[in-house]
Amino acid sequence: xxxKPTSKALTATDIIRFYEQFVKxxxxxxxxxxKEEEAKHEVEMxxxxxxxxxxxxxxxxxxxxxxxxxxxxxxxxxxxxxxxALHTAVTQTREGMLREEIAGLRKLVVDIKASGSTLTxxxxxxxxxxxxxxxxxxxxxxxxxxxxxxKAQTISAMAQRFVxxxxxxxADTIKGTKTTLDLFIEAFGDLPVNQVSGTTAGDFHDxxxxxxxxxxxxxxxxxxxxxxxxxxxxxxxxxxGKTVKNHFSRLSSLWSVLVQREIVAKNPWAQWSFNTAKKTxxxxxxxxxxxxxxxxxxxxxxxxxxxxxxxxxxxxxTGLRLGEICNLRGQDIENIQGVACFHVRPHPEDGWSxxxxxxxxxxxxHSQLIKAGIMSFLKxxxxxxxxxxxxxxxxxxxxxxxxxxxxLKTKLDLPAEIxxxxxxxxxxxxxxxxxxxxxxxxxxRVLGHEASHRSQGTxxxxxxxxxxxxxxxxxxxxxPTFQLDIPES
Numbered sequence: 001x002x003x004k005p006t007s008k009a010l011t012a013t014d015i016i017r018f019y020e021q022f023v024k025x026x027x028x029x030x031x032x033x034x035k036e037e038e039a040k041h042e043v044e045m046x047x048x049x050x051x052x053x054x055x056x057x058x059x060x061x062x063x064x065x066x067x068x069x070x071x072x073x074x075x076x077x078x079x080x081x082x083x084x085a086l087h088t089a090v091t092q093t094r095e096g097m098l099r100e101e102i103a104g105l106r107k108l109v110v111d112i113k114a115s116g117s118t119l120t121x122x123x124x125x126x127x128x129x130x131x132x133x134x135x136x137x138x139x140x141x142x143x144x145x146x147x148x149x150x151k152a153q154t155i156s157a158m159a160q161r162f163v164x165x166x167x168x169x170x171a172d173t174i175k176g177t178k179t180t181l182d183l184f185i186e187a188f189g190d191l192p193v194n195q196v197s198g199t200t201a202g203d204f205h206d207x208x209x210x211x212x213x214x215x216x217x218x219x220x221x222x223x224x225x226x227x228x229x230x231x232x233x234x235x236x237x238x239x240x241g242k243t244v245k246n247h248f249s250r251l252s253s254l255w256s257v258l259v260q261r262e263i264v265a266k267n268p269w270a271q272w273s274f275n276t277a278k279k280t281x282x283x284x285x286x287x288x289x290x291x292x293x294x295x296x297x298x299x300x301x302x303x304x305x306x307x308x309x310x311x312x313x314x315x316x317x318t319g320l321r322l323g324e325i326c327n328l329r330g331q332d333i334e335n336i337q338g339v340a341c342f343h344v345r346p347h348p349e350d351g352w353s354x355x356x357x358x359x360x361x362x363x364x365x366h367s368q369l370i371k372a373g374i375m376s377f378l379k380x381x382x383x384x385x386x387x388x389x390x391x392x393x394x395x396x397x398x399x400x401x402x403x404x405x406x407x408l409k410t411k412l413d414l415p416a417e418i419x420x421x422x423x424x425x426x427x428x429x430x431x432x433x434x435x436x437x438x439x440x441x442x443x444x445r446v447l448g449h450e451a452s453h454r455s456q457g458t459x460x461x462x463x464x465x466x467x468x469x470x471x472x473x474x475x476x477x478x479x480p481t482f483q484l485d486i487p488e489s
Contacts (some may be wrong), residue, residue: 047318074190153263154190156181162257177254179216180247181209186224193255193264201248201268206381208244214235230396237282237421241275248272260335284419284426290316291481292412300404307386310377311401311485315420317366317477318342319427319447324359326398327352328385330378330423333365340365344448351395359448364471371484408410427477434476442473 163169163177188200189208212226215221222230233240252269258284259267265382285293293312298305314325324344332343341362346353354360365374377385384397392399424447431443444450 033142056080059348066220071154071190072155075192078192080230099290107319153192153194155193155196155435156185156190158193158258158263159254163254173250176246177250182314183224183247184251194257196268197265198268200410201251201272205248205272206240208239208247209241211239214240214312215239226395227429230392230399233483239275245272245274248274261287268354281417282419282422282425284429285418285422287479287481288416289414290479292414294482294484296408296412298404298408300400302390303388303401303404304487306489307388307401308405309484310374311371312387312484313369313372313374313486314342315423316426316479316482317369318474319424319431320344321355321448322402323352323396324354324399326386330382330385333378333386335364336362340370341467350397354448356448356450358444358450361445361448362467362470363446364467364474366474366477372484373488376486376489430477431473436479438473438476439469442469446470446473 092344159177159181169177171225176388180384184204187204191200207224208226210231211224212227212231215224216225221227232237248269255264255267255269258264300308311325314320314328320328320342325391327347328344329347332345334343341364343359343362344354376483379387389398390400391397402420408416426441428447431438431446432440442479
């Protein structure tokens with residue numbers, strides 16, 4: 001007699017172990033699937049990156065090709081214009097010569113008839129039958145070789161060939177040459193080198209001497225000719241003779257090679273003289289000079305003494321640049337966490353922006369400024385804080401004020417080292433020499449300088465503690481001899 005095997009009863013422990021193993025197996029399965037999906041995603045991302053790289057390479061190749069075609073087209077059009085001008089001049093000369101010849105022949109026929117000569121009469125030449133009616137032959141059009149040669153001899157092409165592609169040239173030489181080329185081409189275009197004369201060099205010399213010293217140091221720089229006009233109207237510091245000499249030296253070096261290779265006949269950049277004497281350095285206002293300024297008599301038909309007093313006070317108690325002060329609007333005075341501030345920022349509607357990204361900032365208004373009456377300039381429906389400042393023909397607001405202030409300074413017999421910008425130097429020097437424990441970052445932020453201590457982080461203007469720090473920096477400015485009250489309107 002056989003007996004059936006007895007089944008063992010499952011205990012709670014067995015059930016728990018079973019579910020623990022089930023959970024582990026499920027987790028393992030889940031992890032395997034997850035890794036599988038991650039690997040698949042990585043493969044897809046790698047493929048996409050390769051496709052993107054290939055596409056960007058195609059774009060770069062296209063840009064390189066199209067840029068070369070643009071250069072060729074520009075050189076061809078320039079050569080075509082020159083040839084057309086020459087053709088026109090030659091045609092006019094030939095026409096004049098033919099007309100003179102016809103007139104001479106007609107006179108000869110008249111003289112023969114008058115003398116009763118038996119010579120065979122020469123028929124008079126009519127306008128329709130004479131040489132004048134013969135079509136004039138046009139000058140041959142430039143050949144493909146001539147066009148190619150003209151394109152290859154532009155300033156940029158010659159510089160690329162003999163300077164920028166020269167492995168023996170230093171990085172500083174290449175960088176400086178590029179800077180000089182950019183300025184010249186912006187001013188006169190990418191001319192063929194054989195068209196650059198002494199007159200061209202002289203015009204470039206004069207243009208450079210009028211260029212503001214800060215040109216090229218800002219992202220929002222003006223075109224070169226407008227920058228020269230703005231510098232003249234605002235009395236800005238211009239580049240030194242040494243800088244102009246460096247530009248000419250780079251071009252002269254290039255032209256020396258071109259003369260040696262008989263590409264050009266002479267070097268128009270050589271044998272120029274430059275005033276390389278050190279320029280007058282700006283300095284801070286002394287207490288005595290500030291006292292003298294407060295007693296000065298302001299004279300200007302269009303700009304009131306009230307505006308003069310307000311702008312000078314703002315300059316001395318904030319360190320704002322002249323352009324920043326001239327473009328302050330009523331809406332640029334804001335209350336941030338209980339602190340009245342000037343908000344220096346771009347004005348899209350006016351086409352104006354600060355000198356750099358760091359120039360966009362909040363500057364707390366000094367208590368002395370408020371006491372002097374700066375808030376009285378706020379008027380309903382008034383756009384600018386100082387509305388009587390005119391805008392120059394070049395679009396520079398406050399240029400007339402800068403010129404008038406320079407005249408006032410001359411009347412007071414103040415030295416050349418003192419300018420309106422010296423207010424900013426004075427504020428910077430005062431703050432950096434304070435005994436108070438001010439972070440350099442706070443001073444940089446007030447003045448709109450690039451932060452010299454980036455590791456300390458960027459300040460958040462919406463935070464009351466940061467604005468209070470800036471307020472403490474501003475309030476540290478004291479000028480005991482300066483008492484220029486703002487007249488009532």
